[in-house]
Every structure is written in C-alpha cells, then in structure tokens.
Amino acid sequence: SSGINAEYGEYQAQKMAEPNPFQRRKTVPSIVTPNFQPVEDASKHADILKKLAEERERQKTAEKAAEMESKKSDRSDNNKVVDPFELHNDCDIDIDIGPVDSIPAVSPTPDNSSSGRRRINLSDYSRKVGLM
Secondary structure, three states: OHHHHHHHHHHHHHHHOOOOOOOOOOOOOOOOOOOOOOOOOHHHHHHHHHHHHHHHHHHHHHHHHHHHHHHHHHHHHHOOOOOOOOHHHHOOOOOOOOOOOOOOOOOOOOOOOOOOOOOOOHHHHHHHHOOO
C-alpha cells in the first residue's frame, strides 16, 4: 500500500510541475471518416445504371462499326503502293521575311571617346573642385 501511495505522490508532483513545451504529447489516434449521407432512392440509381448500360452498348456498336470501316479502308489502301517521300511533298510553306536591309542587325561596340564622359587630368579636377 505504501508503494502505491509513493507512486501516487510522484504522479501528483509531475502533474503539478511546469509542463515541458518540448515534450511530445501522448495522444490517442483517431480515424477521420467523411460524413455519412444516406442513399436517397434506389430507383434513381437503377435508372442511372440503366442509362449508363445503354450508353456503353451504343459506344460498343459505334466502335465495332468504326473497326469495320477501318478494316475496309485498310484493305483498299493495301492495294496502293505509297512512296514515303511523296507524303511530304503535299505541303507548301511560304514564309515572307520582308525586305532585307543592308544595315547590320547588331551595332558595333561604341568607342570610349564617344561614351559621353570626358577625361580630365588631376590638376584640372583640383582646380575645378577648388582644392588649389
């Protein structure tokens, strides 16, 4: 009984002590579930499923018809001999670049003399500033 009282005393001391902000908190994990929404009406879902089934059937029949057409066209195309270089001769590309100027697109590097800055010697500078 004294061991239990000693442990309880230690527990109370820990509880009253200042909490350590760097200590990891012991938490119980919880499962997040989306809000449950009851099924409205089973007949609506049945109607939607019927419409989807009909639409899939239409798509399948359209695909089968397209396959049959492609097979027929493949058979007729197999009789022709196609030169691969002739396939690219149908395209004519005309690019108008405008008049060509004789002025070069890039200007030459400017000279140091035409940079807008005039060089002056030390004596002229000191006279200008008023040091002498």
